[in-house]
Amino acid sequence: MSVPGRKVQLATAAMLVATTVAACGGQDDSAPKAPATIPELTKDPLTLSFIWFDWPPAHALEAFANAEYTKERSNVTIKVKTVPNANWHDAMFTQFAAHKTDFDIPILDSQHIGEAVTNGNILDITDFVKKNIDVKAYNPYLLAAYGQFPQAETGKRDENASLYGLPLLGDTWTMIYRKDLIGDKPPQTWDEMISVAEKCQADHPGVSGLAFHQANGSDAAAVTYNTVNGVYGGNLWDPKTRKIDGVLNDTAGQEAMDVLVNKMKPLTAKGSGNWFIDEVNAAVAQGKACIAFNWIAASGGLLDPKQSTLGTTREQILDKLGFATLPSQKTNLVPLGGMGMHVSAYSPEANQAEALNFMKWFEQADIQKKWAAAGGVPSRTDALESPEFLNAQPFNQVYTDSVPRMRDMWNVPEYARLVDIENTNVNAALNGAKTPKDALDDIAKEQQGVLNASSRKGGGGL
């Protein structure tokens, strides 16, 4: 080989070694801190980018922020980048993995916070919140759910814990029921709801008794099981001992799975085993379901006459559709939905400063009321109880009433794998691919395996 050839070979080897060392180099696991006071803002044109999944609130946020925030900051343009719901986690975390993001404000599901914080991907905004946000204005549970990490064991906010986000959009499930088919009074217990749905289905051929999320994408089927689990007095895990096996699949958990698969599933439409938000809304809008469950923030389209066969005006639709809080049974727990906004650690300094300024602006009482009127679901107590929010949509009262009843999932770095295990197994049980007991035991066993594996070094991770 000629000398230049050797040089090239050596240079290539050096490059490979250097890249290897750089890529494997230690990373700082602790989240970088945001300043307590907002740094001086730029006067140059700036685009503040969010990332969210594609649904009506994302478009509402972009329109609202560009209309209102730019009144104060005319050089700023707000861009809400959207991806399909199923890609939302991957779209954010692959960029976090690359340590470079094309967004400034990731809108994280409450359960994503652990994964984002542990790897230093979002800013610790504890000091900023202390100095700029009136934390007493919020239900402490909501503030904890959308911003605090580690998750409070009680669900309540720990005032000494660090905050990494602030609420952007609150959410929970609402029960949507056909007043013209089952009457004006919504069922009060889960058992009553099942029997009402059974009768409605029998009385109205072509209309299914129930419609709910069953898909194995995102967190669809998992939230459905978690909701029934909560209502029947079950627990998802013991956060103190990090024990899932033996807790999730205890007697209460098994009863919940039995109710879901053997009592609720037979009341759903044939082939609804892959339904999520849009499919449930479509079934309601086309008059194909007596009772349905869906996220409040995704329910606005139900009242649009263009998308509904239930009436030609909003009033006609409202004559047929009622919205209520979820029935209770052994407990009255409801699922916590919604998301918080956070600041990307990889965003340029000028954008991080603008992001903090936006958060401070957004969390003001009057802006939260305006956000509520624009279709958002606020988290400040004064906004939640304001006429602007309560009168904006017929289901908003449901949200306000549900806040004290909420229960979240596990907020741990292993969240994505835990929810996938639960989704696939609940989906399997709902579609006859596994027995309810096997599905529940498999969830408990596999999830426990993930938690156990995370505490030790080594391969695996399947």
Add this chain to the structure above:
Amino acid sequence: MSYSAPLTTDHPGQVASATPPAPGRSRRLGDRRLAVAFISPALLLLLAMSVFPLLWALYLSFTDYSATRGGPAEFVWFENYTAILTSPQVHLRALTTLIYVVGAVTLQTVLGFAIAYLISRRTHGRGLLTTLFLVPMMLSPVVVGLFWRFMLDAQFGVINSVLGSLGLGQVEWLTRQRTALISLILVDTWQWTPFIMLIALAGLTAVPKYLYEAASIDRASEWFKFRTITLPLVWPLLLIAVLFRAIEAFRLFDLVYILTSGGPGVSTETLSFHVYKVAFLGFNTGTASAYGILMVLVVIVLTQLYLRYLNKLKED
């Protein structure tokens, strides 16, 4: 030729080319440098985009590295490989993938060859028919997935609507264990049968006509001509098409992602879809790298065996 010499003198370019190289300048070296200059951008791109990631994945496959968890990568040697090869989950996905590959490729080969054979016997409208048959292949798999997701919807889909109008019951195409995998095979067949058809058609049109003419003179039957002339001559080309399709089918991801998300449960979760979950839901980068390397190895080994068979066939 007698006029070759005057041509040289009449064309200045050719006169100039006859001039010997300047003293000290190596013409051979110049060519080599030129070749290096032309090749190096493509070579560097190949190294950066293909070779380096492959080597990098190979390195990561022996570590416990996670792209998001941070911290240095620690060598776990063959632990990832052992975990994958002994995992019942992986075995289940491998079986699903095998059923899918065999089912889809067999169906596509039979249909593709049959369509090609019928088209090749036509003299009029062959081009138009071929173009029409090729349309599904030109669509993005994501578009095909979404399109068929609506078509196969148990409640609102066209397929069940047609079945209903024929007095047949509704089929839960995408949400039942048995039908979900069949649906995937059918959709993939709809999209990729034209590929086999195209290759088979090329083979069929290349069969020399005189062989058929000779057989006709000998009063050979159509079946005899097909069995002794058509099939043996088209077979090697068809096997290459099968190889390409099998490799593609082995990597199936997009249709699963759009149509079933691997469900119900994990009954349509292929190896590729599982690798995606390991890589991006858990960000177990080391394990996912080992998984990917193993998949590449399986493809390489099977392809080598297949190519040996093809070569043997050619020699015979």
